[in-house]
Amino acid sequence: MSQKTEPTETHRFLQRSRCVSFGAVLCLTILLGADFPVIGNPAPPLARNSPRVYDVTIRVNPRSSASRGWPYVEQTNWSYLSPTSFRITNQVNKDLPYTSEVIREQTKQWHVSIDAKEYQVHFTETAFASTLENDAANDIAWNTEWEEDIAFYIKPSLYVRSSDPLFSKIVSNTINKETEGPNIAAKKLIRYCLQHTNSNGEFANDDAMRTTGLQIRGAKYALTSERQVSATDALCACIATLRAAGIPARPVVGITDVSKNGSKLKQPKYVVWGEYALPNAGWVPFSPERMRGTVDNLNLNEAWEGLGSWRYLNRHVPIAINFDLYDAKGAVQEIQMQFRSSPSE
Structure with a gap:
């Protein structure tokens, strides 16, 4: 399913400008004064608690001549990814260049494109329990x-x-x-x-x-x-x-x-x-x-x-x-999910 996207950004690895662009989306949401909390803390009667932090690594072999890219969910009511932790590397942990496009209809999901047959995705994520x-x-x-x-x-x-x-x-x-x-x-x-x-x-x-x-x-x-x-x-x-x-x-x-x-x-x-x-x-x-x-x-x-x-x-x-999966749909993948800590929110 094709998606409309914002202009492409290119990175050798995660740059400060990308964090700024993420923040701009968040600021826009706040300035609009939306009643529905799209990201961050939900409002009563929903609440989040008991955060847990994980380091995640996914080794990806697309099984084809070219990668379709990788999905990236920046933030929801129940999780957030540390932008500076996100990396694409080769199999020996050397940073690879990539481009990223925000999916217009899903303002907190990104499509990351990688020019590599095999690669690894690394990021740190905080996840919450819900009530x-x-x-x-x-x-x-x-x-x-x-x-x-x-x-x-x-x-x-x-x-x-x-x-x-x-x-x-x-x-x-x-x-x-x-x-x-x-x-x-x-x-x-x-x-x-x-x-x-x-x-x-x-x-x-x-x-x-x-x-x-x-x-x-x-x-x-x-x-x-x-x-x-x-x-x-x-x-x-x-x-x-x-x-x-x-x-x-x-x-x-x-x-x-x-x-x-x-x-x-x-x-x-x-x-x-x-x-x-x-x-x-x-x-x-x-x-x-x-x-x-x-x-x-x-x-x-x-x-x-x-x-x-x-x-x-x-x-x-x-x-x-919404099943915008790219290589995650059918590539051969090895998943590591390492618990790091349980901080207070």
Whole structure:
């Protein structure tokens, strides 16, 4: 899927000017006075806590004559990447030149282009756990107008063809906007998708210490296939159904060192989770695989672990939003995720 981009910047390695350009985007957001906190601290009833800092290295072999580049998520409500830590190197840690383009519709995601057949990506990331005060969230009303960069996530996109009649039918049969707010509606739609998808629990094609990208065919496939589908496909179904209901929602591709229940993994792996926009509060993170089999009979007015309140979100480092993956989609990759510290926010 082609993206409109800002003018290209070229770097031998990370320059001060790039930090200035990142800061300009942040300043613009503040000056506009947007009610929705696109990045940084979310607003009540959402809150973040328990930060954890990781050093991440990804060794990449695109398996082709040319690299398609690498995704870079600068900041979300639940994470931020240290700009001065970002490096592209060869296999012996020598800095390589690269160019970077901000994706216009996703102002905090960048496309990094590298003129190298093999390379390594290095960065330091801080990730937060999340909490959602459920009663207050349930009282929030529907929003009829969104800022452009939030409304973008209502539109159909790659693997999330939310304009298909299948999704509008699910919405009309599952929720009632006249009697329930967006948070309750989101829970009902996510639960529907969990109950009507048969997930194999896997997000990526993993082999020992390597991965060759995500297992993914898309949202409609997840809800119509008679076979098991990937956990990535099941997440796509949730995102498409939320969008069909008019709730901005987006998939987040990242790296984790824990299972869905918080058990330490032997090797970091790719994982995909979702976020939906709660008016004036921020992006509500959710993990369908964490909730699978646990929310079928839960009261909609109660808190659900893995939706809004997610204690292990701080073990998840994002690398891409909306499946703008470039080499991460299918290159041979070796992932290292080293815990550094747990600072106070």
